[in-house]
Amino acid sequence: MIKINVAEIKKQLIGSTSYHYDLSPADLDLSREDADLTGPISADFTLSNGGDLILLKGELHFSVKGQCARCLKDVTVALEAPLDERYYPEGTENLEEDAFTYKYDVVDVTDALRESLLLSVPARFLCKPDCKGICPVCGADRNVAPCHCDTRTIDPRLQALEALLEK
Ligand SMILES: [Zn+2]
Numbered sequence: 001m002i003k004i005n006v007a008e009i010k011k012q013l014i015g016s017t018s019y020h021y022d023l024s025p026a027d028l029d030l031s032r033e034d035a036d037l038t039g040p041i042s043a044d045f046t047l048s049n050g051g052d053l054i055l056l057k058g059e060l061h062f063s064v065k066g067q068c069a070r071c072l073k074d075v076t077v078a079l080e081a082p083l084d085e086r087y088y089p090e091g092t093e094n095l096e097e098d099a100f101t102y103k104y105d106v107v108d109v110t111d112a113l114r115e116s117l118l119l120s121v122p123a124r125f126l127c128k129p130d131c132k133g134i135c136p137v138c139g140a141d142r143n144v145a146p147c148h149c150d151t152r153t154i155d156p157r158l159q160a161l162e163a164l165l166e167k
């Protein structure tokens with residue numbers, strides 16, 4: 001939970017304060033199933049007075065472990081997630097259902113950080129953009145050594161027929 005008292009920010013017309021946090025996954029209620037984080041999540045953001053609301057702007061930096069979708073190698077990727085949210089005083093009318101609110105001058109940024117991080121984790125990892133993957137025939141890592149297998153798909157039924165015809 002990252003709760004920040006914004007009373008001072010609200011007192012000033014153009015009040016704004018910068019924050020830096022090094023967070024653990026637990027700080028953002030993240031489990032290993034959500035994202036396999038390899039170190040602390042670095043959060044840099046400002047909270048500023050936006051009149052009736054508080055503006056959150058900044059970014060997260062973190063590294064996630066995954067497996068290359070093509071060659072199955074373990075990869076660690078450094079990612080960045082933008083933070084750009086608004087916090088309305090609780091009780092504000094006509095708010096959208098997913099709008100963030102705050103009360104008693106305390107803004108809890110946990111959910112915004114968590115959501116932004118999760119949105120930035122790719123569904124599919126690649127060890128490099130042009131990973132050649134594993135040969136489906138011999139299993140060789142084609143990034144290391146190109147093999148000369150015929151990788152055109154062979155229908156096993158056709159293969160059986162061919163064998164019959166050859167007799
Ligand atoms: Zn790969």
Ligand SMILES: [Zn+2]
Pocket residue numbers: 135136137138139140147148149
């Ligand atoms: Zn091969």
